Each structure stands twice: as C-alpha cells, then as structure tokens.
Amino acid sequence: MTREVLLRVDDLVVGTRDGEGREVRLVDGVSFEIAEGEVLCVVGESGSGKSLTMAAVLGLLPTGVEVLSGRVEYRGEDLLGASERRLRELRGRRLAMIFQDPMTALNPVKRVGAQIARAVRLHGDRMTRAEGDRRAAELLASVGVPDAAARARAYPHQWSGGMRQRAVIAAAIAHDPDLLVADEPTTALDVTIQAQIMELLAEARQRTGAAMALITHDLGLVAQTADRIVIMYSGRIVESGSVWELFDTPRHPYTAGLLASLLTAESASGRAYAIPGSPPQPAARPAGCPFAPRCELPTKSERCRTDVPALRAMAPGHTSACHHADSVSSFAQEVTR
Template structure:
C-alpha cells in the first residue's frame, strides 16, 4: 500500500524476566497498518501475537519490557511515550476489544457506566447525563436489546455475546482511528461469532478505522482481513495479502496451518497436524525456529542459519531459505 502507515512497528523486541533468566517473547517484529485497512495477525498460542500489541500500547505486565524497536502511531512513537500520554491515546484514538470480556469489564460497575466512563475521560466537557445518554445510544448501535434497561445492569447479567458487544461499544465510543481486536470470538459459539464479526465490520465501516484482528482462527482471517501477518516463536515468518497467503503461501509454517483446516469438499478423516510443539522461548533451536517441525528442512544445513524476511512477490515476504519450493495450497 502507498502513503504513510497509521501504525508502523519496527524491529520490536520484548523480554520478560522469569525464574532462571530472561525470555525474549517478541524478537525483531516489524509491520505496517494503513488507515482503513484490516490486517490479521495469526499464529499458535505463544507465538507473540498479543505480546507484540501489548508492547506497543504500554500494557505489558511488570515482568515485561520493550528493550528495542519502535511503534509509531500517526507519527508518534508509542514506545517512547509516558503512561499519561498513552492513556490519552488508548480508548480515544486506539480502541481495544479483548478476548474475555468477563475479565476485561469491571464486575462492580454497571455496563452503562463503563461505556460512559471512557466518553467522559476523553471528552472533559461532556457531563455525566450526556455521557450516560450517549452510552445507551452506543449499546443500541451494537445490538444490545432494551439498551436503556441493560445499561443499568452488571456484566454478570449479560451473556457472553452481549458482553463482547459491550466491549465493542466501549472500543468505538470515541470513534478511534485504530481498533485492535484480540481473539474477540474465541469463547463464543459460531452463531454469536458471526454476529460479532459482522458488528466489527460494520463498526469499522462507520468509523473509518483501521482494524487489527489477532487470532489463531484462519477462518476469521479469511473472512475479515485484507492482509495477514503470520508469527512463530516471536518473529514474523510471512506477510502477504490474504489471497496470496491462503493460495500461494511461501513459508512451511503457514502451509502447515492451512493444511490443518477442515475442508467441506473433502471426506471427513483425520486432519493433518503440525508435528511437535512450539519451541520453548528460553531454548530456541539454532537457526530457523520452525526447523524441528518442518518437513521441508530434512536436515538441510542452511536451516541452521536464521532466515530473514525477503520479498517473494508483490507485497509478499517470507522468512524461509527455501521459499521458492512452496506450491499452491488447496485451502
């Protein structure tokens, strides 16, 4: 894409202090997101997806810290910002939708007061009554039935789908420029999941925001995104337009993820799985981190050297020494 990106993450490195040493959970991650674009970040649990975003937004727990790199949002380096400056951005210019709304929402505050809290924090001139009325309007916008009554209820009185809708209402309250949805449908059944994805799509269209979807669900990636970033062991291993990623993937990890998807037009049988386990970040293998699980490696000496992201096609990059050996994926 052309033009200045809305969010540019460059060479980000994040470490955690743990018993017995230091874990590098994010290791040199770089990517761009442009205004109005929908980008998916995908990978197995522990690949560094959420930690990358939490690093950029200053939301790491006390044991974690960014040790290198930058995350520029609209030209401002988030990593260099103080907490007070970040608080002015989070909830106003950057909206967040977390995986588990039951833990993200405050259990002792009504849902309406939590929606109006963000409105008043970022709009000091807005009175309590005006914020409460706008909160009801926002709950109605995200499909909460009887919003005036529901605004007075607590999170435990909402279903899982309704709690997620409330989280989206909070995220969109100040019409942010970027919405980050971290596994927003993981705990929901397929019907509610479809409704939430439709809602996120509509909210993005109405606000004109860029949307970042963090997920392990390739179906969500295929349905929602224009571009996909694949992460493994704290690094970006492939980035491409969603069609290229699904039908002409260049990294064996991306191919393995796609091949593990069930297909409606194939006979039901045992799905192929990726052998082995993701590596322990304290003891990463030499060279390519995917090497021990990679069918393409076969003990090749080149795989003992860590591959860098290289251009493999238009707006398509992969970190594999043998990316030219990839063939079309049946997905």
C-alpha cells in the same frame, strides 16, 4: 490510491528475565505497518507472541515484560518514548483495544452503562451523569443491544458473553478511533454469536473508518476479514502478505500447515492434517529456524537447523522467512490432498 501509514512497528523486541536473570526474548525483531482503513490479521498459535506484540504497541505489557528495543510509531509519533499520560490519551481516543475476555475489561461490581459512560468522560467528553447515561445507551444501541437504556443498568454477570463483547465494542468505538485492536474477540462464543460479533466489527469500521488489527488463530475469520496477514511463530514473523497470496501461494511450511488443517474437509482422505510437535519455549528456541523441528518440508536441510532464516521478498508485499520458500507451494498442494 495510496493510503497513509497509520501504525509502523520496526524491529520490535519484547522480553523478560528467567529465574537466573538471563534475557528471554518473547517477541524477536517484529516489523509491520498498518495503513488507514486496513485490516491486518496477526495469526499464530498460542504463545507465538501476537498478543504481546500488540500489547507492546499500546503500552499494556504485563509486569515483568518490557520492550527491549525497536520503534513503534502512530502517525509518525514515537509511542515507546511517549509518557503514560499521552498513551492514555491515545488509547482512549485514537487507539482502542477489544479484549479476548470481556469480563477482564468490565468491572463485575459496576453497572455496564456506568462503565461505558465513565470511559467516555475519562477521555475528554464533559457531561453530566444523565448525559453520560444517555450516551452509553446510544452506544449500546449502536452495537445491537436491545432495550439499551434498561439493559445498561444491569451488571456484567447478567449479560451473556456475546452481549458483554458488544458492550466492550461500544466503549471502544465511542470516540471513532483510528485503530481497533481486537484480541481474539470471538473466543469462547458459539459460531452464530461469532459471526454476529465479526459483522458488528465490520459495521463499526465502516461507520468510523477505523483500521483494525485482528489477533486470531482462526484462519476462517482471516479469510473473511483480512486485507493483509502476518503469520507469527515463536515470537517472529515467518510470513506476511495479502490474504490472496498467503491462501493461494503460501511460502512458509508453517503457513502451509495451518492452511492444510483448515482445508482438509475438501481432501480426498477426509482426515485432518496436524502439524507435528509443539512450538518451542522462548528460552529454548533452536539455533536455526524455530520451526525446523516440526517442519515436514521434503527439501529441509542442515541449514535449517543451524541458520536463522531472514524475511525475504517473494513478490511485492509478500515475504517469507524460509530457506526453502520456493518449494513450499508444492508441499502445500501435497498436504491438502
């Protein structure tokens, strides 16, 4: 059964200005879709543009950064042209954000339960303070907070990092949103707590039917969670496809390198693979493929240094922005030995 497209992003460009007033593109021509109930993982190193892309979708770009062009649609509604009032309505009820650091989402001088109750009231649920407190306790209990009514009276600093993240998730799912945007939700948590948070997100999605955009650099989480993956590098999408296609048959050397760094525990040498070099600064991207200076693909050519590769179909639903995509699979096998 074909699922309805929930979110459509088309040729999105996000930028800023340098010290001399020149335009710098931080996100450059990004396009993707998320269907109802789907999990899309957006993967890339720090600075790849993945968080900025989703911030632009939600109208949460930092000061000095703006959408330069493109289109973002939620159920056919143009979000980039929407008023701030309309965006607040959507962010509270239909589009929910789970931030990387829950301490940035929670007010340190307000009790946790009071903050959740206020979030519920702000987005249309009229209730007394007592009703708000009960609703906050219910939401906290639903995400596994023990003795929720009592714990709701505590301040954020009195909660552990994992418990604070549960509180943020409780607020996010209060109105059964259509889409959860989770930005590195397990960063700085230990492995056991990471697993609990991901299980909690899966349970919340199952309960509400929400789709999810998971922003991460952790391919282990991707393998367990994703329906489809978007790989970003230097502000652009370099590969996209189903989780099976990208793990089994990567068609971009950057994807192959990321997978090799994950899978080397099974390699004969036992040594970890590391992609050489570092990503370029947005204002100093190479003229051709942005990954070319780091690429170890044996078939790399002069064209890689001069021509920007366009995303092209490798198979239905599987795209790659590599001039030599057909030779990546053999390279991937070589670096994972």
